[in-house]
Amino acid sequence: MRLVHNSLHDEVAAQLRERIFAGELAPGTFLDEVRLAEQMAISRTPLREALKVLTVEGLVRHEPRRGCFVNEVTEQDLDEIFPVLALLEGRCAFEAAQHATDADLQVLEDLHQKLSKHARARRINEYYQANFAIHEMIIALAGNRWLAMVIGDLRKIVKLARLQQLHAPGRLEQSLSEHLAVFAALKARDAEGAEAAMRTHLQRQRSALRELARAQRPRLA
Structure with a gap:
């Protein structure tokens, strides 16, 4: 089915982004322009x-004379991000602590x-969804579009790594405790405390994630 959109390349980027995040286009995959154009019924x-959009976002890398590949996130990347x-x-x-209303806090x-x-x-899985909604709401309550934009870009890179930090032993309980600490500071309108807790x-x-990676790393004989 041919795509129809006011900005066709934005829709193409959105579909490719979704396939990357779903793991259909795995890290390191060569993006064959001819095959993809045929699949999506579009021109190249x-x-x-x-x-180009996905390259700027860091989801794709372009190699001269070779083409484009789905980017791979390294441990060093995560240490820096x-x-x-x-x-x-x-x-x-x-x-958010400065701007949140009583209704927002409810x-x-x-x-x-x-x-x-x-x-x-x-x-x-449900915890991840609620966790994401909380982070999104705090970002929205901050009301700072520049922060939201940069965070959104960095999250795409982190999402590319398909991380499951809540599977680390004890992490689920620890994560909940951390979230409750952030929320307690928000309710108290303690801006500095909320900032420190979120950090x-x-x-x-x-x-x-680092501990999980170490546990999953094959042991040398």
Whole structure:
């Protein structure tokens, strides 16, 4: 089926992005322009424009004389990205504490109750969904579009790694405790406390991922 859109390359980029995040186009995959254009019933011009967009986002890398490949996220990449995310999301929590209304806090209260229920039942997929909704709301409450834009770009790279830090031993309970600390600071309108708690939350995510990677690494005989 041929795509129809005011900005065709944006829609092509969105479809490719979705396939990358779903794992259909795995890290390291060569993106064959001819085959992809045939699959999507488009010319190669909007496809190439879409690949440029994904390259800027860091999801795709272009190699001269070879073409485009789905990017691969290294441990060093994650070591560099998470401290930046911690700073940025920490600032969002700071600003959210200043801007949140009583109604906003009630919505966050409901979300944290769902988060707690999912944690107790060890429903990890549902926990991830509630966790994401909480982070998104805090970013929205900050009301800073520049922070939101940069965080969104960095999250795409992290998502590319298809990380499952909640599978690390004890991480689910630790994550819930960290979230409750952030929320307590938000309710108290403690901007600095919310910022510090959010930074800790992101830093511990990275630590959990590092430990999980070590546990999964094959042992040398």
